[in-house]
Amino acid sequence: MPIVEFCGERIECERGATLRTVLREAGLDVHNGGSTTLNCRGHGTCGTCAVAVDGNQNEPTNREQLRLSVPPHDPEAGLRLACQIYVEGDMVVRKHPGFWGQRADCDPE
Numbered sequence: 671m672p673i674v675e676f677c678g679e680r681i682e683c684e685r686g687a688t689l690r691t692v693l694r695e696a697g698l699d700v701h702n703g704g705s706t707t708l709n710c711r712g713h714g715t716c717g718t719c720a721v722a723v724d725g726n727q728n729e730p731t732n733r734e735q736l737r738l739s740v741p742p743h744d745p746e747a748g749l750r751l752a753c754q755i756y757v758e759g760d761m762v763v764r765k766h767p768g769f770w771g772q773r774a775d776c777d778p779e
């Protein structure tokens with residue numbers, strides 16, 4: 671079973687599980703600040719679950735590509751929407767600052 675690393679936690683999940691759901695069921699929030707309550711609940715339309723992901727995952731969905739092409743997101747930033755990611759294998763996930771998690775430019779690492 672794949673392992674997802676996020677915020678210092680290692681979560682084991684079923685292959686093909688949706689990343690946002692995996693994190694939420696582990697008690698981890700992929701949203702920043704007010705977007706914890708103001709979000710589309712995983713429909714791929716709000717863009718607030720954006721994360722940086724390294725690992726085995728599906729190709730971006732059409733809905734995801736559309737949302738990530740609209741500011742404040744930048745399609746060149748390489749972010750994904752956690753609600754549109756199917757965990758295909760081990761992965762490391764990072765959340766950037768900003769309401770949408772879009773601020774890869776000010777990541778402290």
Ligand code: FES
Nearest residue numbers: 712714717719753
């Ligand atoms: S929760 Fe809205 S795009 Fe993922």
